[in-house]
Amino acid sequence: MRSKRTFDFVHTSRRFLTVSAVILLIGLIMLGIKGLNYGIDFSAGTSVDISTSKSLNQDQVRTFLDDQKFGEYSHTSGVNRETVRFKHALSSDEEKAFKADFLAKIDPAASFEVNIVDVDIAKEQQTNAMLGMAIACIGIVLYLSIRFEWRFALAAVASIVYDALFVVCMFSIFRLEVNLPFILAVLTIIGYSINDTVVIFDRIRENLRFAKIKTHADLDRLVNDSIWQTLARSINTVITVLLAAVCLFVFGGESIKLFSLAMIFGLASGAYSSIFIASQLWLYFKKKQPIKKTAVKPQTP
Known part of the structure; x- marks a missing residue:
């Protein structure tokens, strides 16, 4: 028609x-x-998802991340959840140090989920x-x-x-x-x-x-x-x-x-x-x- x-x-x-x-x-x-x-799915890097027991001061979290000196990173925040993506693939020692520092300085009751993607x-x-x-x-x-x-x-x-x-x-x-x-x-x-x-x-x-x-x-x-x-x-x-x-x-x-x-x-x-x-x-x-x-x-x- x-x-x-x-x-x-x-x-x-x-x-x-x-x-x-x-x-x-x-x-x-x-x-x-x-x-x-x-993102780290297509480039080497580390993704760290942190479940927290309380709401965090974002300035304090950013200062903490800067002090870690792990290089370039991106940070997003949700309700009782922080997500950090490092361009650098963390070694096992760096991962342990990061967790220990976060528990000591930010939230002692936090839990972590870490995913590392290497170059290959x-x-x-x-x-x-x-x-x-x-x-x-x-x-x-x-x-x-x-x-x-x-x-x-x-x-x-x-x-x-x-x-x-x-x-x-x-x-x-x-x-x-x-x-x-x-x-x-x-x-x-x-x-x-x-x-x-x-x-x-x-x-x-x-x-x-x-x-x-x-x-x-x-x-x-x-x-x-x-x-x-x-x-x-x-x-x-x-x-x-x-x-x-x-x-x-x-x-x-x-x-x-x-x-x-x-x-x-x-x-x-x-x-x-x-x-x-x-x-x-x-x-x-x-x-x-x-x-x-x-x-x-x-x-x-």
């Missing part, structure tokens, strides 16, 4: 693609200059994270190639690669910490993005069956109408999940704030890329295919 909407997604897509390219360019420049702010483990986790994302992309290509066609598959992969790069660039620009929950967030984003994309692609394929495509303008109208016909469903889905992610970011603990923030970035990007990247790339590939001319039967006298 022909959409009565006036906004043309196809003819305005170049403007949005230009903005996307500029944002990615800035992010990739930052990524090349400063890299990512890796950090590199292995980086490799496994990249391998997991690569396998996910390959699986998506195979699935879409079987269910649809190769043009749909290539367009969808380009879309989810954009989503992943967008989130990575945002974390690079704002120097947010990248850890294992970040990788989980990116994989989740890929799942939501491909779901939105498949909905639009399915409508495009359905409309193709009944459309009489004679010119490239007909293809433009078909894609534009298909997007409008699925737009309400896509917006409702994204808003529902975004509300949950925002609530996690606002009310959740420190350990999931970066996960939820990555989800917020990725969900917005996924909804955008399904419309302005995936469908437009499929249209570009489709236009490279010659339009089949319908043979006209000669009229009988």
